[in-house]
Amino acid sequence: MATSFLPTANPLFLPCSSSSSSSTSSLSPAAFNPRKNHLRSNITTCKALSDPPIAPASRRGLAISLVTTSFLFSLGGGEIGGANAAILEADDDVELLEKVKKDRKKRLERQGIINSSKTEKGYLQDLVYKLSEVGQAIESNDLPAASSVLGGSTETEWLKKANLALMKLTSSPEEKTEVDTFNSSVASLISSVRRNDIESSKVAFITSASAFERWTTLTGLVEVLKGL
Template sequence: MALHFLPTAHPSSLPSSSLSLATQTYVYHPISGSMKRQSTLCKAVNQPAIHPPILTKRGLSISFLTTFVFSFAGEGANAAILEADDDEELLEKVKRDRKKRLERQTVIKSSTKETGYLQDLVYKLSEVGKAIENNDLPTAASVFGNGTDADWVQKANIALNKLSASPEEKTEVDTFNSSIASLISSVAKNDVESSKLAFVSSASAFEKWTSLTGLIVQLKGL
């Protein structure tokens, strides 16, 4: 008959990765009449395993959406700043343009004599155009009189130079002067085709100049 005693445990001798119990059992053997010790090592407790976080499709979607929203918000803020700068720059440009127009209107209103010169130019060009259209170059030549030295041509040139402010306006004045000189020369040579081309060039340059200066609404016959 074997008798079993309470086991003794030695946990300090076990590795840290798990908690094991070393048990000792004493067994009596009636035949030999002695007690024999029997040791058994039992693993009692295991440390819980550490599992990595589980990533689900829903979690990934939420993370991506959050990143996208903050990124979009940042870009939106930057765009708003740029738009505000653009608006301010545009507003300043509008103010400058308006100031220039007011100044130009003031100069034009005070230049009644020069405006009269230009109105006479419109009438004279109209007469020349009708004569050239009818192939009547002698009549066109009579309108020019002394050519580029004609009084109305000289006065028109004075008005054009005085009322021109921007580089574009001055360019059109130069084009007009060159074209009117060519027109006078073609008429004097009785060259109908060249006269027609030079007249169109002169009239176009003058009309564009009046559009740039705003005088197109004040001059009659354009």
């Protein structure tokens, strides 16, 4: 591309000639300056020979040029480069709109799964009630009462059903992380209660309840389940 801007031979750049000496005698002394008139004569002659003829612009051509320039300036806030920025912003808007559509579609699909999972919602609602009972017992330092609800292992029936519901309604990696945290914390909770370790039981309970609450927020079930 750079080579297209190199100067080419121009036949209009001809040697300048001066022949003004014969015509200066008729001028008055006050208006005559030999040196200045000689230079002016040379410049005029060179300009006439070197400059290519300029075609007069039509009014229609000038009008179109002005309209086009004004339009480009209006797009760029006064800079022609702003037109490119406007195009880029439009592309960003399209991408954002597509993302919003996909997110909305995903939420609707998730809502449809939740609405049709009545059994799983029942398991999770039972989980909320059971965790509430365990929390009240631990707050009262009544670990035997907490143990009677939790059972001796994670194989307790209500925990098994709750875990099935959690796995079925989990779709994203973030949700899966919260489910894993919940399950491991519940195992620690059961172990701490069986050891009659009140402090460890409180820590494990808080971790379990927090993980479950975050999961319900991610899935949208926080607005469906009661007692949260």
